[in-house]
Amino acid sequence: MVQSYVLGFPRIGPNRELKKATEGYWNGKVSGEQLQQVAKDIKASNWKLQKDAGVDVIASNDFSFYDQVLDLSLLFNVIPQRYSKYELSPLDTYFAMARGLQRKATDSAAAVDVPALEMVKWFDSNYHYVRPTFSNSTEFKLNGQKPVDEFLEAKQLGVETRPVLVGPVSFLHLGKSDKDSADLDPISLLDKILPLYAQILKKLADAGAKSVQFDEPTLVLDLPAEVQAAFNKAYSYLASQEGLPEITLATYFGTVVPNLSALKGLPVAGFHFDFVRNPEQLDDVISILNDKQTLSVGIVDGRNIWKNNFTNSVKFVESAIAKLSSDRVLVSTSSSLLHTPVNLDNETKLNPEIKDWFAFATQKVSEVVNIAKKLSGEDVSAAFEANAKSLNNRATSSITNNAEVKARVASINESMGQRASPFLQRIKEQEQILKLPLFPTTTIGSFPQTKDIRINRNKFTKGTISREQYEQFINEEIERVIRFQEEIDLDVLVHGEPERNDMVQFFGEQLEGYAFTVNGWVQSYGSRYVRPPIIVGDLSRPKAMSVKEVVYAQSITQRPVKGMLTGPVTCLRWSFPRDDVDQKTQAYQLALAIRDEVSDLEAAGIKVIQVDEPAVREGLPLRAGQERTEYYNWSAESFRVATSVVTNKTQIHSHFCYSDLDPNHIKALDADVVSIEFSKKDDPNYILQFANYPNHSGLGLFDIHSPRIPSKEEFIQKMEQFLKYYPAEKFWVNPDCGLKTRGWEETKATLTNMVNAAKHFRQIYAKK
Numbered sequence: 001m002v003q004s005y006v007l008g009f010p011r012i013g014p015n016r017e018l019k020k021a022t023e024g025y026w027n028g029k030v031s032g033e034q035l036q037q038v039a040k041d042i043k044a045s046n047w048k049l050q051k052d053a054g055v056d057v058i059a060s061n062d063f064s065f066y067d068q069v070l071d072l073s074l075l076f077n078v079i080p081q082r083y084s085k086y087e088l089s090p091l092d093t094y095f096a097m098a099r100g101l102q103r104k105a106t107d108s109a110a111a112v113d114v115p116a117l118e119m120v121k122w123f124d125s126n127y128h129y130v131r132p133t134f135s136n137s138t139e140f141k142l143n144g145q146k147p148v149d150e151f152l153e154a155k156q157l158g159v160e161t162r163p164v165l166v167g168p169v170s171f172l173h174l175g176k177s178d179k180d181s182a183d184l185d186p187i188s189l190l191d192k193i194l195p196l197y198a199q200i201l202k203k204l205a206d207a208g209a210k211s212v213q214f215d216e217p218t219l220v221l222d223l224p225a226e227v228q229a230a231f232n233k234a235y236s237y238l239a240s241q242e243g244l245p246e247i248t249l250a251t252y253f254g255t256v257v258p259n260l261s262a263l264k265g266l267p268v269a270g271f272h273f274d275f276v277r278n279p280e281q282l283d284d285v286i287s288i289l290n291d292k293q294t295l296s297v298g299i300v301d302g303r304n305i306w307k308n309n310f311t312n313s314v315k316f317v318e319s320a321i322a323k324l325s326s327d328r329v330l331v332s333t334s335s336s337l338l339h340t341p342v343n344l345d346n347e348t349k350l351n352p353e354i355k356d357w358f359a360f361a362t363q364k365v366s367e368v369v370n371i372a373k374k375l376s377g378e379d380v381s382a383a384f385e386a387n388a389k390s391l392n393n394r395a396t397s398s399i400t401n402n403a404e405v406k407a408r409v410a411s412i413n414e415s416m417g418q419r420a421s422p423f424l425q426r427i428k429e430q431e432q433i434l435k436l437p438l439f440p441t442t443t444i445g446s447f448p449q450t451k452d453i454r455i456n457r458n459k460f461t462k463g464t465i466s467r468e469q470y471e472q473f474i475n476e477e478i479e480r481v482i483r484f485q486e487e488i489d490l491d492v493l494v495h496g497e498p499e500r501n502d503m504v505q506f507f508g509e510q511l512e513g514y515a516f517t518v519n520g521w522v523q524s525y526g527s528r529y530v531r532p533p534i535i536v537g538d539l540s541r542p543k544a545m546s547v548k549e550v551v552y553a554q555s556i557t558q559r560p561v562k563g564m565l566t567g568p569v570t571c572l573r574w575s576f577p578r579d580d581v582d583q584k585t586q587a588y589q590l591a592l593a594i595r596d597e598v599s600d601l602e603a604a605g606i607k608v609i610q611v612d613e614p615a616v617r618e619g620l621p622l623r624a625g626q627e628r629t630e631y632y633n634w635s636a637e638s639f640r641v642a643t644s645v646v647t648n649k650t651q652i653h654s655h656f657c658y659s660d661l662d663p664n665h666i667k668a669l670d671a672d673v674v675s676i677e678f679s680k681k682d683d684p685n686y687i688l689q690f691a692n693y694p695n696h697s698g699l700g701l702f703d704i705h706s707p708r709i710p711s712k713e714e715f716i717q718k719m720e721q722f723l724k725y726y727p728a729e730k731f732w733v734n735p736d737c738g739l740k741t742r743g744w745e746e747t748k749a750t751l752t753n754m755v756n757a758a759k760h761f762r763q764i765y766a767k768k
């Protein structure tokens with residue numbers, strides 16, 4: 001018999017129950033118990049769903065209030081002293097680490113003021129994790145027993161589960177040293193952390209767990225020798241401890257072949273690999289198994305929404321069975337289903353023709369079961385026939401093909417990706433028009449998306465207010481944002497993006513070739529979920545998408561207003577892409593659509609146009625090599641194709657956030673001004689790479705993910721720090737991302753402090 005195995009299920013709830021409860025807890029409207037109850041219900045229904053579907057191996061501890069890496073930091077007491085000193089409850093400490101906390105003193109409690117830990121993207125996904133931050137003073141110890149509690153919760157419901165934990169090597173390697181311990185290499189802490197893993201495993205064994213899943217996704221990265229060596233050490237240690245559950249070591253999102261020697265001989269019960277991404281690694285990984293170890297074949301895509309190809313999957317798994325026998329092979333999702341929306345059945349508005357091509361998490365669970373059943377000799381012919389029919393319908397549909405778009409992409413030439421003159425010429429022409437002061441201040445685009453905005457957007461979508469009423473409302477909102485920016489004296493204004501539900505969806509909805517869900521939410525970080533649009537066919541722009549609002553904003557102010565667009569790579573990365581056309585082609589199709597929009601904005605008199613590419617980094621292939629080099633080239637070129645249509649006089653901005661960006665990648669885009677996430681970057685070498693780049697940069701000065709308000713002095717300090725390495729002449733002053741998730745009050749206070757800090761330096765530099 002071939003078993004079915006699901007590595008993890010979305011934790012947000014079918015109707016975003018977790019978001020509402022978590023945000024309610026933060027606002028003080030939901031109690032700790034109520035929040036726990038919501039979590040319990042979500043977990044219970046996820047387990048039941050999988051059990052009812054017939055999944056053999058079901059995960060637990062895949063639930064998290066923020067992210068599973070942060071859960072482990074809390075569990076192992078990797079809590080920097082700046083958080084622990086407040087002696088908050090474990091849950092509040094956890095949220096303080098995730099999002100910072102600023103709280104006035106009360107009669108019973110002292111004031112709290114602490115920024116969030118660094119948050120970074122989880123491999124090449126748009127999910128984020130909070131970086132474990134280690135210090136020489138970290139006192140490793142078990143703090144609670146979340147994995148055990150969740151295992152028991154499931155057990156009480158009659159569901160035997162396999163707890164999932166991030167493995168020791170990945171936990172350390174994904175972390176970093178804290179400021180007070182600069183020389184500390186996290187991997188050197190292996191000896192200290194392994195006993196804790198053993199302790200929690202022991203508790204799991206005592207609770208009745210027979211097996212656990214250890215996620216070691218760092219195995220798909222290029223690893224330094226000491227990290228490679230750590231695997232053997234870690235897993236040999238755990239194998240030497242008596243009475244622990246069996247370990248399945250899981251990797252995903254890439255090939256492990258370059259790190260095969262680190263895996264070979266590891267004393268674990270089995271492995272899981274991602275064969276959606278890298279089917280070609282099958283023979284190599286089989287070659288390192290001993291004669292008992294199991295192989296979990298990740299064949300149902302945990303990162304996309306397309307129906308699985310049953311026939312191909314069965315053939316593929318059969319080739320593994322031929323070498324290993326069926327009782328050593330499991331059929332599984334390629335990764336946790338965390339990255340897919342919960343349930344396709346909730347989609348009431350999708351064109352039925354298109355809907356038939358998709359599978360969300362709930363459907364994927366059944367796919368895994370069906371493939372496993374087929375391989376176990378059960379009769380699932382109805383499911384297989386339906387699957388074949390859907391795939392055939394998609395392949396032959398007219399929706400997927402547009403000859404005109406294909407021809408235009410084929411005609412892209414080098415000059416379309418080049419500005420008329422080099423930067424130093426362009427900037428002179430731009431400065432004559434813009435006449436900005438030193439330390440120009442700006443924001444990244446969005447302003448708080450208030451309840452009022454969401455209510456009106458909903459009314460408009462539902463048809464309870466007319467288009468005129470809605471546009472009137474949006475214009476009033478724009479006017480408010482413009483006046484606000486004038487009042488606090490920002491230099492380059494934005495219209496605030498009130499008309500946009502999401503920076504990709506907004507454009508996607510206006511392009512041909514996209515499909516949208518009403519409930520296809522996927523967690524991005526914490527309580528922030530996104531609803532990625534789905535690229536189903538060749539992409540084109542029937543008409544202007546963003547000009548009206550920006551032109552209106554520009555018409556009511558003397559100051560320059562930036563036109564705001566989302567770049568081709570970000571549109572691609574934050575959509576579910578097609579799997580029948582390569583990503584490069586999809587990016588160029590998007591680039592041409594955006595190019596037309598840029599051109600329309602310029603023609604309408606907009607002098608500054610920002611094309612955001614926050615996702616350009618996450619698309620980077622995880623390993624160095626040819627694929628990565630190619631990605632650098634096509635991602636940069638698609639941005640340049642999108643933007644190079646303008647004259648020298650129009651200033652092109654771009655924006656990047658939350659990622660370790662390679663400065664050379666940014667430079668290849670040749671934007672006139674780039675704003676970069678810098679609020680938590682203290683590495684002078686990184687800053688110097690931009691200092692040596694002629695184009696101007698805004699080094700994001702505060703963390704928009706946190707409600708915390710930095711003071712003017714804090715801004716001054718930070719700018720002083722940057723000014724040691726970064727020249728004043730090219731220094732833009734801005735937040736590190738858009739403000740849509742923030743409230744007005746904190747936005748006003750923070751931006752005022754930021755502008756005043758810029759003015760402080762203007763005075764100083766005027767005297768120099």
Ligand code: MET
Binds near residue numbers: 446503614657737
């Ligand atoms: C994630 S990047 C966001 C950029 C966008 N212009 C905004 O301000 O929201």
Ligand SMILES: [Zn+2]
Binds near residue numbers: 444655657
């Ligand atoms: Zn951003």
